[in-house]
Amino acid sequence: MANLLLDLYKKIYLIREAEAEIIREYPKDEMKTPMHMSLGQEAIAAGICQALPSGSHGYGTYRSHALYLAWTEETDKFFAELYGKASGTAGGRAGSMHLTSPEHGLMVTSAVVGTTIPLAIGDAFAAQYTGSDRITAAFFGDGATDEGVFWESLNIACLFKLPVLLVCEDNNLAIHIHKSQRRGYHSLANIVKNFRCSVFEGKGNDAEEVYFMALKAIESIRHTGQPSLLCLTYYRALEHVGVNKDFGAGYRFEEEFIEWSMNRDPLYILHKKLLSLNILDELIQIQSQIKQRVLNSRIKAQEAHFPSDEDLIKGVYCGK
Numbered sequence: 001m002a003n004l005l006l007d008l009y010k011k012i013y014l015i016r017e018a019e020a021e022i023i024r025e026y027p028k029d030e031m032k033t034p035m036h037m038s039l040g041q042e043a044i045a046a047g048i049c050q051a052l053p054s055g056s057h058g059y060g061t062y063r064s065h066a067l068y069l070a071w072t073e074e075t076d077k078f079f080a081e082l083y084g085k086a087s088g089t090a091g092g093r094a095g096s097m098h099l100t101s102p103e104h105g106l107m108v109t110s111a112v113v114g115t116t117i118p119l120a121i122g123d124a125f126a127a128q129y130t131g132s133d134r135i136t137a138a139f140f141g142d143g144a145t146d147e148g149v150f151w152e153s154l155n156i157a158c159l160f161k162l163p164v165l166l167v168c169e170d171n172n173l174a175i176h177i178h179k180s181q182r183r184g185y186h187s188l189a190n191i192v193k194n195f196r197c198s199v200f201e202g203k204g205n206d207a208e209e210v211y212f213m214a215l216k217a218i219e220s221i222r223h224t225g226q227p228s229l230l231c232l233t234y235y236r237a238l239e240h241v242g243v244n245k246d247f248g249a250g251y252r253f254e255e256e257f258i259e260w261s262m263n264r265d266p267l268y269i270l271h272k273k274l275l276s277l278n279i280l281d282e283l284i285q286i287q288s289q290i291k292q293r294v295l296n297s298r299i300k301a302q303e304a305h306f307p308s309d310e311d312l313i314k315g316v317y318c319g320k
Contacts, residue, residue: 008207011046011070023243031082033095038066039237043266045070047210059116060139062097064109071106079301086307114147121153124162137165143174157227158196166229171236176251189231204232205266235260
């Protein structure tokens with residue numbers, strides 16, 4: 001159990017420290033990409049990525065930092081992309097909202113709400129069609145379930161019995177609109193239970209619990225031949241886009257953040273569990289190594305070259 005908790009801690013601390021470095025550096029205006037920060041949702045990405053079998057494929061959203069870092073544990077290309085450098089994940093063209101690493105199985109993340117869900121369904125169909133035992137995971141926010149493409153994709157996944165893990169990262173908000181103002185129903189999970197789909201619900205701030213819930217969902221896919229849906233709640237600690245808190249906007253208040261920080265922060269929960277195992281020295285060493293790695297990657301990215309003018313039209317359609 002200690003090894004599992006340490007693996008989860010490494011992922012979450014890497015995400016937290018990478019984003020802390022972004023917050024420190026972003027005001028310098030060298031990173032030209034909009035930032036959708038992952039503070040508060042790290043346990044979802046860490047727990048599920050830890051549970052997914054080797055060879056899995058992943059699809060995500062514009063809030064992609066946690067998923068990318070938990071999936072790849074790579075920081076050099078990550079920071080290079082944020083700085084728009086040629087050594088980035090997409091050669092500096094994609095920025096924060098389109099982080100990908102196909103070599104690791106993270107196929108695409110997208111800035112357009114809901115667009116990667118049908119891509120994941122196609123990926124799962126390809127696995128089924130070719131006889132692969134690959135699991136495909138589609139990550140999306142609760143706002144994406146207001147899109148018709150979610151329901152169309154869910155229907156096809158259930159009809160064709162596709163090996164897809166649907167992960168709803170539910171922070172109650174679509175930008176700043178609470179789901180009670182957007183939905184004519186109470187529970188997404190209760191509706192999806194009427195489909196031929198296994199449904200698992202829980203809090204997304206305890207990485208250990210997320211891990212074991214994901215294992216059950218994956219086992220259900222293997223056992224029943226039907227897709228699984230994970231509905232995981234979490235607290236978005238920062239504004240929708242940007243690196244600051246947005247309590248002045250009037251739709252949520254600082255008391256929420258304070259309560260979250262003291263009781264429901266994913267890093268705090270995991271750190272508390274590990275301290276009970278009397279391995280403080282090991283935790284300090286992990287923190288030091290990750291801090292240095294993140295710092296090195298950020299400096300390396302700042303010093304890297306921008307793409308050349310000739311790179312501008314590479315990988316895109318162009319006509320005469």
